[in-house]
Amino acid sequence: MNLKKTKTREAILSILSNSKFPLTADEIFEKIKSNGNFTLSTIYRSLFSFEIAGIIKKEVSTDKKSVYSLNTPMDKHVLVCVKCHKKVIISGCPYHEANKKISHETGFQIIDHNTEIYGICPECLKKGEK
Amino acid sequence: MNLKKTKTREAILSILSNSKFPLTADEIFEKIKSNGNFTLSTIYRSLFSFEIAGIIKKEVSTDKKSVYSLNTPMDKHVLVCVKCHKKVIISGCPYHEANKKISHETGFQIIDHNTEIYGICPECLKKGEK
DNA sequence: GTACTTGCAAAGAGTTTGCACATTA
DNA sequence: TAATGTGCAAACTCTTTGCAAGTAC
Numbered sequence: 001m002n003l004k005k006t007k008t009r010e011a012i013l014s015i016l017s018n019s020k021f022p023l024t025a026d027e028i029f030e031k032i033k034s035n036g037n038f039t040l041s042t043i044y045r046s047l048f049s050f051e052i053a054g055i056i057k058k059e060v061s062t063d064k065k066s067v068y069s070l071n072t073p074m075d076k077h078v079l080v081c082v083k084c085h086k087k088v089i090i091s092g093c094p095y096h097e098a099n100k101k102i103s104h105e106t107g108f109q110i111i112d113h114n115t116e117i118y119g120i121c122p123e124c125l126k127k128g129e130k
Numbered sequence: 131m132n133l134k135k136t137k138t139r140e141a142i143l144s145i146l147s148n149s150k151f152p153l154t155a156d157e158i159f160e161k162i163k164s165n166g167n168f169t170l171s172t173i174y175r176s177l178f179s180f181e182i183a184g185i186i187k188k189e190v191s192t193d194k195k196s197v198y199s200l201n202t203p204m205d206k207h208v209l210v211c212v213k214c215h216k217k218v219i220i221s222g223c224p225y226h227e228a229n230k231k232i233s234h235e236t237g238f239q240i241i242d243h244n245t246e247i248y249g250i251c252p253e254c255l256k257k258g259e260k
Numbered sequence: 261g262t263a264c265t266t267g268c269a270a271a272g273a274g275t276t277t278g279c280a281c282a283t284t285a
Numbered sequence: 286t287a288a289t290g291t292g293c294a295a296a297c298t299c300t301t302t303g304c305a306a307g308t309a310c
Binding site for chain 4: 132133135136138139167168169171172175176179194
Binding site: 002003004006008009037038039041042045046049064 | 263264265266267268269274275
């Protein structure tokens with residue numbers, strides 16, 4: 001299972017590492033299609049290979065599309081502003097302690113979790129005050 | 131926008147209120163189809179009406195299906211067993227304290243959040259030990 | 261040369277929609 | 286009867302797959 005370096009794959013990884021937020025396959029496609037002869041299915045397949053290899057991670061967004069991002073395990077918590085849709089990544093896991101408690105109470109051995117937190121960012125709060 | 135009471139809708143609400151866990155449209159369909167002449171598209175449309183009316187809520191599960199449940203705002207935290215796919219609802223919000231801290235650190239006014247926690251349930255843990 | 265990648269087109273799953281008919285209030 | 290709801294089939298979106306040809310190592 002050796003990943004070969006190809007133009008498509010380099011382009012995909014470059015896009016993902018330059019993006020602050022997870023992207024859909026189609027968004028990636030839109031960004032690179034002008035640079036060469038790319039296909040959506042190839043992008044899906046590349047993303048799949050990367051995922052298996054542990055290089056990227058795939059998540060499901062609220063509109064039911066798959067979104068992909070480099071696998072930086074700590075960036076799993078996203079604050080989403082309901083006004084301006086800005087996303088802020090929270091580093092570290094704020095729920096670590098709470099999860100220990102859940103584990104204790106339910107007997108579940110907790111492996112992972114995903115969280116989206118909705119709120120209003122400081123900028124939009126200020127605007128609202130005016 | 132007046133919701134009319136029909137056989138389909140009563141059946142759907144009955145199923146949802148008797149279910150401890152969110153259900154997909156198809157799961158609802160499977161459960162009620164023997165009781166009458168129901169259609170998947172009608173179920174989707176009824177679910178949509180209920181959602182607009184605020185009676186139920188729709189969420190996206192990790193396998194990208196929409197799941198529906200009665201709109202009880204407190205049951206937002208689900209423990210999912212990665213082995214047997216059982217879901218356990220955690221009542222109350224275990225992250226309340228942590229969110230206060232996030233709010234303080236980021237300036238966000240937090241409104242809401244959704245969480246899925248993945249783990250292995252006690253039963254599957256036992257099986258694994260054997 | 262062998263294994264891995266790709267493009268293309270077609271298939272697949274879940275969901276939505278148009279239309280004519282049926283039902284509720 | 287006026288407004289809503291339904292069944293059916295077809296359309297739609299995102300994603301996956303089969304196959305033959307191409308490319309990296």
